[in-house]
Amino acid sequence: MNARPQRTHKSGPRPPSLGSNLWTLLALLVLLGLSAGSALLRLGPFNTVANLGIAVIKALLVLTIFMRLKTDNALLRIVASVGFAWLAVMIALGLADVLTRTPLLPPW
Template sequence: MKNSHTPASGPRPPSLSSHLKVFIALLVLLLASVGTAYIPMGPFNLASNIGIAVAKALLVLVFFMRLKTDSPLLRIVASIGFAWVLVLIGLSLTDILTRGIGPVS
């Protein structure tokens, strides 16, 4: 009898080359976020760093959590959670970017 081990559910694991590509992309995004810390862009520093952080989070969600190839229900739940985090970040940015600089009298 041939014993071929196949998992009961879920797709096959990603290859080493895809892991290396994602790792390199995460390192490039890390260098970009460190680089933007030294560039004076005013309030756009925060927005650019949050954009870089969202890109890193999407890479981790899609490749390391295998949302790209897993069940549709898991993708729906993860995207709802990610959308909620984006709403909270957007509301926080709205509050921070519209504050006055001077003290309140």
């Protein structure tokens, strides 16, 4: 009667390798340098567009590699993509508010 219960693990997705994590870290550092360097350039309104594009790329790298959305189950990918889409809607609404305001002159 000394029967051990059998352990049945469901092996999940394999974690990213150390090399993959280091390449992702290097890419994030390069993108950080690009966004910091673009702040020193006078690009006008393109500066904001470039920095938002760099931020989106960095977020996608973190989502796919560090959060393992590339290899995880479909439900987690759906929830993360809906959250990312909601963030995009909120940014678009905030930009629409800022861009459609009329400047108020001081009363004096």
